[in-house]
Amino acid sequence: xxxxxxxxxxxxxxxxxxxxxxxxxxxxxxxxxxxxxxxxxxxxxxxxxxxxxxxxxxxxxxxxxxxxxxxxxxxxxxxxxxxxxxxxxxxxxxxxxxxxxxxxxxxxxxxxxxxxxxxxxxxxxxxxxxxxxxxxxxxxxxxxxxxxxxxxxxxxxxxxxxxxxxxxxxxxxxxxxxxxxxxxxxxxxxxxxxxxxxxxxxxxxxxxxxxxxxxxxxxxxxxxxxxxxxxxxxxxxxxxxxxxxxxxxxxxxxxxxxxxxxxxx
Amino acid sequence: xxxxxxxxxxxxxxxxxxxxxxxxxxxxxxxxxxxxxxxxxxxxxxxxxxxxxxxxxxxxxxxxxxxxxxxxxxxxxxxxxxxxxxxxxxxxxxxxxxxxxxxxxxxxxxxxxxxxxxxxxxxxxxxxxxxxxxxxxxxxxxxxxxxxxxxxxxxxxxxxxxxxxxxxxxxxxxxxxxxxxxxxxxxxxxxxxxxxxxxxxxxxxxxxxxxxxxxxxxxxxxxxxxxxxxxxxxxxxxxxxxxxxxxxxxxxxxxxxxxxxxxxxxxxxxxxxxxxxxxxxxxxxxxxxx
Amino acid sequence: xxxxxxxxxxxxxxxxxxxxxxxxxxxxxxxxxxxxxxxxxxxxxxxxxxxxxxxxxxxxxxxxxxxxxxxxxxxxxxxxxxxxxxxxxxxxxxxxxxxxxxxxxxxxxxxxxxxxxxxxxxxxxxxxxxxxxxxxxxxxxxxxxxxxxxxxxxxxxxxxxxxxxxxxxxxxxxxxxxxxxxxxxxxxxxxxxxxxxxxxxxxxxxxxxxxxxxxxxxxxxxxxxxxxxxxxxxxxxxxxxxxxxxxxxxxxxxxxxxxxxxxxxxxxxxxxxxxxxxxxxxxxx
Numbered sequence: 107x108x109x110x111x112x113x114x115x116x117x118x119x120x121x122x123x124x125x126x127x128x129x130x131x132x133x134x135x136x137x138x139x140x141x142x143x144x145x146x147x148x149x150x151x152x153x154x155x156x157x158x159x160x161x162x163x164x165x166x167x168x169x170x171x172x173x174x175x176x177x178x179x180x181x182x183x184x185x186x187x188x189x190x191x192x193x194x195x196x197x198x199x200x201x202x203x204x205x206x207x208x209x210x211x212x213x214x215x216x217x218x219x220x221x222x223x224x225x226x227x228x229x230x231x232x233x234x235x236x237x238x239x240x241x242x243x244x245x246x247x248x249x250x251x252x253x254x255x256x257x258x259x260x261x262x263x264x265x266x267x268x269x270x271x272x273x274x275x276x277x278x279x280x281x282x283x284x285x286x287x288x289x290x291x292x293x294x295x296x297x298x299x300x301x302x303x304x305x306x307x308x309x310x311x312x313x314x315x316x317x318x319x320x321x322x323x324x325x326x327x328x329x330x331x332x333x334x335x336x337x338x339x340x341x342x343x344x345x346x347x348x349x350x351x352x353x354x355x356x357x358x359x360x361x362x363x364x365x366x367x368x369x370x371x
Numbered sequence: 372x373x374x375x376x377x378x379x380x381x382x383x384x385x386x387x388x389x390x391x392x393x394x395x396x397x398x399x400x401x402x403x404x405x406x407x408x409x410x411x412x413x414x415x416x417x418x419x420x421x422x423x424x425x426x427x428x429x430x431x432x433x434x435x436x437x438x439x440x441x442x443x444x445x446x447x448x449x450x451x452x453x454x455x456x457x458x459x460x461x462x463x464x465x466x467x468x469x470x471x472x473x474x475x476x477x478x479x480x481x482x483x484x485x486x487x488x489x490x491x492x493x494x495x496x497x498x499x500x501x502x503x504x505x506x507x508x509x510x511x512x513x514x515x516x517x518x519x520x521x522x523x524x525x526x527x528x529x530x531x532x533x534x535x536x537x538x539x540x541x542x543x544x545x546x547x548x549x550x551x552x553x554x555x556x557x558x559x560x561x562x563x564x565x566x567x568x569x570x571x572x573x574x575x576x577x578x579x580x581x582x583x584x585x586x587x588x589x590x591x592x593x594x595x596x597x598x599x600x601x602x603x604x605x606x607x608x609x610x611x612x613x614x615x616x617x618x619x620x621x622x623x624x625x626x627x628x629x630x631x632x633x634x635x636x637x638x639x640x641x642x643x644x645x646x647x648x649x650x651x652x653x654x655x656x657x658x659x660x661x
Numbered sequence: 662x663x664x665x666x667x668x669x670x671x672x673x674x675x676x677x678x679x680x681x682x683x684x685x686x687x688x689x690x691x692x693x694x695x696x697x698x699x700x701x702x703x704x705x706x707x708x709x710x711x712x713x714x715x716x717x718x719x720x721x722x723x724x725x726x727x728x729x730x731x732x733x734x735x736x737x738x739x740x741x742x743x744x745x746x747x748x749x750x751x752x753x754x755x756x757x758x759x760x761x762x763x764x765x766x767x768x769x770x771x772x773x774x775x776x777x778x779x780x781x782x783x784x785x786x787x788x789x790x791x792x793x794x795x796x797x798x799x800x801x802x803x804x805x806x807x808x809x810x811x812x813x814x815x816x817x818x819x820x821x822x823x824x825x826x827x828x829x830x831x832x833x834x835x836x837x838x839x840x841x842x843x844x845x846x847x848x849x850x851x852x853x854x855x856x857x858x859x860x861x862x863x864x865x866x867x868x869x870x871x872x873x874x875x876x877x878x879x880x881x882x883x884x885x886x887x888x889x890x891x892x893x894x895x896x897x898x899x900x901x902x903x904x905x906x907x908x909x910x911x912x913x914x915x916x917x918x919x920x921x922x923x924x925x926x927x928x929x930x931x932x933x934x935x936x937x938x939x940x941x942x943x944x945x946x
Contacts, residue, residue: 116475116476116515118476118513118514118515237474237475237476237479238474238475239474239475239476239479267474267475268473270475271472271473271474271475274517275469275517279755282750282755283755283756285712285717285750286748286750286753286755286756287756287768288717288743289715289717289743289747289748289749289750289818290743290756290768290769290772290817290818290821291740291743291744291769291772291773291821292768292772293740293772307758308756308758308768311758312755312756312757312758315755315758315803316755319470320467320469320470323465323467323470323471324470324471324473326428326433326465327463327465327470327471327473328473328483329433329458330431330433330458330462330463330465331458331462331483331484331487331531331532331535332455332458332459332484332487332488332535333483333487334455334487338489339486339487339489340485340486340489340490340491340492340495341486341492342478342479342482342485342486342492342495342496342499343479343482343492344492417836418836418837418838418839419806419807419808419835419836419839420806520703521703547833547834548833548834550702550703550863551702551863551864551904551905552702552703552903553703577836577837579837613838616836616837616838616839617836617837617838618837618838620908621866621907621908621909621912621930621933622908622909622912624930625909625912625930625933625934625937628930628934629934629937629938629941632934632938634937634938634941643908643911643912643915644915646912646915647912647915647916647919647921650916650919650921650937651919651921653941653944654921654944
């Protein structure tokens with residue numbers, strides 16, 4: 107069901123990971139993603155997977171809950187795997203009519219699948235353990251040097267956090283609209299690609315109208331609560347580095363070192 | 372002391388066609404003059420499209436009058452330099468609970484207003500705690516608003532306004548999307564705030580049973596004030612209310628019907644208790660013995 | 662013509678930590694031409710129950726039989742069932758999407774693959790049934806008032822010519838007059854078209870005024886299933902599950918407790934008026 111998409115949602119729990127400074131978590135996630143692309147062999151993937159598993163354990167977010175988020179991107183995952191599997195040239199290991207699988211293709215497909223999976227799990231772990239407001243604050247703080255060149259950092263960060271807040275609401279709404287149109291005999295399951303694309307109109311139009319209505323309402327509600335951009339704003343939860351954040355930086359440096367070392371094996 | 376003072380407030384919507392020519396002018400508000408005293412609980416009744424929400428949006432300076440004036444705590448809403456003062460003093464709660472909660476954690480949402488006002492961090496925490504306690508949602512402070520019921524969401528929205536320390540709360544149909552339990556929760560909270568914190572309340576609604584405790588009821592139709600008075604005065608005029616697409620509580624209607632059928636009951640009975648009492652008196656007096 | 666629910670069970674996300682029994686052992690027979698009120702507080706399972714009636718949600722246990730046929734039979738035509746059991750969701754105006762009122766109402770009949778003539782006939786008839794004036798049929802549905810939008814959305818379901826019409830809180834957010842207008846229209850459709858109507862509502866006053874049978878849901882189970890008089894006689898039990906009886910029912914019970922003897926099996930203003938007048942004439946004698 108569409109409501110099962112868990113990517114980008116916050117999972118409330120009391121863990122070390124939840125308490126970490128969002129700036130550390132954002133930088134950490136970025137570092138993790140970069141290191142995934144530095145990995146050269148199985149050992150590296152194993153290390154990256156084990157570290158992620160350990161971090162998930164620390165986060166107290168149920169493993170199954172995180173895995174559920176993968177369901178939403180399974181098509182993308184399969185597509186990448188097939189693309190690499192069938193279209194990589196090299197030493198063939200399997201041939202049948204026009205299908206040809208090469209050794210290089212197998213390895214590429216495998217490593218892309220692992221990379222993507224870890225990447226998605228890693229970044230969703232960040233959103234699971236960081237409230238959108240913290241995420242916004244973290245982004246804002248990390249990007250604040252850009253303010254000097256007149257990038258509206260606060261506004262961009264606020265937009266992101268609102269988008270995250272409304273994702274579950276709009277997903278639920280999509281589910282409702284789909285059911286309502288099905289009750290009027292709409293059919294989303296059969297037919298060719300054009301027919302199916304056309305069948306989306308009765309869902310998309312109401313969804314957009316609703317999104318715009320909500321946006322209008324929200325803008326009014328924010329103005330009514332004296333929102334006028336980032337200038338002169340104070341913070342309820344200002345960001346402060348703690349000892350645990352320093353430790354996290356050290357752990358992250360160790361991880362990157364480990365990944366680079368794994369390239370030598 | 373007056374909290375709100377409007378004089379001949381008029382607001383026109385101008386609709387233009389594709390070439391920019393004026394197609395039609397609708398008077399959403401037509402010469403509204405009224406005064407609301409500090410500490411009062413005032414209810415505005417009116418059917419959908421009667422202009423009551425348009426009036427509410429003027430109080431918060433979201434809309435500006437086409438003609439006439441509106442003073443909020445002595446400040447003219449048309450003067451730009453008062454904008455943030457006005458919005459801080461007259462907070463506003465809207466109809467759809469989902470579309471006014473900004474944050475994904477209850478306490479962060481309540482802190483949003485004070486953050487915008489530039490309140491120091493420690494003071495924000497104090498205000499958030501006080502406001503959440505005042506609406507009875509303190510134990511939900513770390514919850515996600517998505518998991519709350521409609522009534523609870525509206526109470527969080529009210530706490531978000533209370534944290535700005537307003538003198539007046541304007542509630543624009545806060546219960547229209549709630550179930551009966553949620554409606555009772557919200558109305559009880561608002562009455563408490565009015566009674567204990569002395570906040571002026573302006574409640575816009577079309578549920579009759581929510582206004583029977585108000586100090587004053589205003590009925591709007593077609594952009595004008597057509598009736599005003601105490602709940603009893605208003606609900607004594609059943610036929611007139613119905614002509615404005617309004618209704619009365621069932622027991623009020625019953626008393627009215629009984630009176631028309633010849634029972635000498637008083638006008639404007641608002642509750643079951645009053646009804647029973649009136650019937651009891653009737654049985655004893657006037658020679659109607661059993 | 663009937664719907665039979667046999668030991669219907671529905672469990673959310675079975676086998677996970679979020680498992681929740683939404684419906685438990687529901688046994689109901691909904692007869693032809695009935696006007697039923699379905700009440701229960703938010704989360705009592707009402708909305709889940711009605712989505713079973715047209716197969717939008719599949720039960721995790723038990724069966725649904727429409728006119729004797731098992732709707733979970735692999736050969737059963739669910740698409741046809743959805744036209745027979747018309748479901749009007751809460752705030753149905755949020756599903757409008759076409760450029761004109763008429764085209765939006767035609768959406769359902771078009772999906773049924775009817776002839777253009779039949780599609781037009783049905784759309785016009787449905788719009789008439791809900792009281793949309795002719796001059797509005799070519800207007801954009803988004804320019805209408807809230808009450809009008811809602812009626813167009815209801816017409817969109819009526820144009821499927823359902824045998825059973827299920828409405829989930831059709832009056833939510835409307836003003837008192839708008840509420841009465843919609844309910845009067847639904848009553849008229851029930852009387853004239855002889856279709857079964859199931860009205861999900863939070864308003865005991867509305868339910869008492871229109872329906873002949875009330876089904877009360879609580880924690881996914883049927884708590885009461887009887888005539889309004891009999892259901893509201895249990896007003897104390899109803900309060901325990903977060904519901905109430907109409908205000909006039911309370912007024913009659915209160916009179917009774919004060920030693921004024923009146924009929925207490927009263928659920929509408931009209932009935933209450935007659936009850937009190939009867940007692941009043943008794944005192945005058």
